[in-house]
Amino acid sequence: MTTTDFVWAAISFVLTLLVFSYLLGDNFLFRLTMHIFVGVAAGYAATVAWQQVIWPMLLLPLLSGSSLSERFLAFVPLVLSLLLLTKLSPRLSGWGSPSMGYLVGVGAAVAIGGGVTGTIFPQVKAGINQFDLETIQGGGWFSYMINGGIILLGTLSTLIYFHFGARPRRNQPPQRHLVIRLIAGVGKVFIAITFGAIFAGVYLAALTALIERLHFMWKFVANFLG
């Protein structure tokens, strides 16, 4: 292990211990570590943005563009970026609205378009294909039908669970229809299973991160102790 590696490993060890100090409660050492992480991450992000985005993709084409069209195309994002900087001033924030509108519009269009064509339609098609016997390869169509039925029941019951329409009743609080309530109860089961799976995944991810940190610390201590 080189000295540089040792120094960086020691810094990592100390910062890890400071984060673990949260077991004793919120304290200055933990908050100091958080500030260090935020500052380092922001500085690193700014560096990456300058090194990998602004300079090679904006300024370099303007300064050394091979053609006029390349320079002109680079001028458009420059103007939009400068206008976006006016958002820092409350008096001039209106000038940044076109850039903000362009970002929001393009982002919403791409996200919605991708969600419709990349998630909703393919998933609906996949739900329908669960009951397509022609797509079943080999035997076991019964298990396919059971699997497709469970997926369909889970999808419908989960969607119905989020249907909160109810009819008013005399001298009683409004309540959903009995059929809706029954299906919603099934959907609640599916939702509970989903949340349980997500919780288990989060727990496993966090536990793996803890294992990695404890493994690092043990190795560092082992190497330091020789």
Place this chain on the structure above:
Amino acid sequence: MSEVRCPMCGKTNPEELENCQFCQARLKPLIAPSPDDKPRRIPEDVEKPEGRESVEFEPDTEIPESVIPPSEEDEGVPEWLASIRTRAAEEGFTFEEEERAEAQFEEGEEPEWLTRLRTKQGAEGEVLVEGIQPEEEEQEAGYLERIRVLRGTEISESIEVQLEEEKEVEPEEESSVESEIPEWIAEDVDQEAVVSEEAVGEDYGVKWLRGTGERADYQISEEVVEEELSAPLEGTTTEEIAVSLEAEEEIVEQRELPEWLADFEEEVILYEEEEIPEGEVDSVREAQEALETPGTVREPEEAKQAQIPSKFSFEELPDWLGESLEEDVQIKEPAEEQLAEEEELLPADLPTWLKAMRPVDSISATISDIARVDEDVLTVGPLAGLRGVIPAEIEVSKPQAPPAYPLKLRVSEKQQEQAVLFEQMIVAEEEPKPILKPKVGRPSPIWRWLLTLLLIAAVLWPIISDRQNISLPTLPPAGVLAASELISSLEMNAKVLIGFDYQPGLSGELDAAAQSAVEHVLMRGALVTLVSTQPTGPALAVRFFQDTQAEYNYTWGQRVVNLGYIPGGPVGLYNFARLPQRAKPYTVEGYSAWGGEAGVLAPLQGIQQLSDFDMVMVITEEVDVARSWIEQVQPVLASTPLIMVVSAQAEPLIRPYFEATPNQVQGLVVGLAGGAAFQQLEESTGLARTYWDSLSTASLLAAALILLGGLVSSSLAIFERQNQERRAV
């Protein structure tokens, strides 16, 4: 004892008196009516006064005998006339002289005394009535005024003028003028002329009057006297008589009364004070006030009752006037009887709704309000002194003292008991109830430290002991199998795009999960291109290769190209998927990736779009980043497989893309378990194997703690419920 009513003042006098003891007017006529005269007829065009229903003067009705004085022919010369003649004789005036004077007058000659008088008046420069002194003229004017008031018309005024003119007009002209006057007006003129002459001649005698052109019309006859007596009475009621008398008295009082009239007034006052009984003073006063008040409307009967007892009692009236009044009363009786019958009628039994609709109260209140407003006289401002001005401030805005209510309540014992009960209920509700703090599910510090120590021990024990006793999964998941097969199908120098889109915090899990898959790719001799949508991704990618793939000795820029950070998130991915050369023209080191001096880098040769890559692998822990790759990049990949290496927390939301038919993710490696399975499948070693025992132990411990904690909580809840039931029992 019969009495005679004075035609001038209307007061009663004894029958034997010739002159009124109050106003000194003559009570008896000077000239007896001629036998040819007929009873006076009321002109048809004279409008009868209202309220007079019964007095219909019959044309053939004869005047009562008491009113008609005896004629001279029947009884000889009356006493008064004899006194006049005696007086004239004493003054040297004889009837022969009178006849001579008349003849002179008819011939246009003036008598001596008149000539003398005119000479005297001409010297004084005054225009006087012939033979009348200034004082006498005032008295005459006063009498004329009184007549005018009594008549209530302006006809007398015109007649007065006419009389003055007639004195200067030729007899022929007089006859022509007289012929134009209606008969009834002429009679009135005669009456007034007679009365005025009577009044004037009372003091001065008829000597001058006869000498100044005495005419038949001017002669005081019994008929004229009769008309004077009956004219104020006919067509009028006692009420009107009283009104006229009151008006006359007022006028007399306003004038400068002569001495003899002042004495008369005093006598009248004494007379009235003596005559009016005490009990009737109020009624008389009310009647006078009613008469003095303009616009006061009073029923004739009420006015009659108010006036008659004082001045017009039937006992004091003469017979003839009493009879007329009795007739009037008799005619009125049916009306009074009718009123009495109406009063005896029972009140109408109105329905309730009709009574409720009667605006009696509201109207009376409104009237009282209006009267109260009218009483307000403005004292300040430009309208000061005006009455009935609408106030600028409403009554409500004015400060008023609060109404005083009695403090003592009138309640019964039962009501008091109910009030006490109600007060007790309120007091019980007002008492604050202690708020029970909800039990917080947060464990105590001891339990927290205990669980932390247990978990750390479970993690560190496999690491410290350096034992790998727990075997790796023998049945790899379908996603791992599919990923392994796809990677195994890569040819030599296949171009693989790997996206390092995870944060440093979860690098321990994803490094262990992706280590075996990336190692497998590198083992297949593939050319790798690295990108990331996270700013920290390129650095993590370099660290990953340096830490886990160092044994393969990759040279950056030859077999591995790091294009770096793709800004814009989904939009950047969308752009990079369609135009990778424009989206990322340079490497992290700053070299031109797509055609610099060294030419196109080997991993990017032949790459125009992402579908030109042989495989795309994405390593991420965020669901949104994984979905962005699936939604924005996967549609343009065509037949290029997409393999996802995701964290365990993103698996529930990413697995449907892998389970779908057709699937959008062809291979799926999830977390440390997926990496261990992939490693087991590839029969390699790595971080997954190192962490696997710790993960298994900690997962088992966590499952045991969750199960144990659930049992303990359930047991405590059951015991607590049983204790509550026992306490309740």
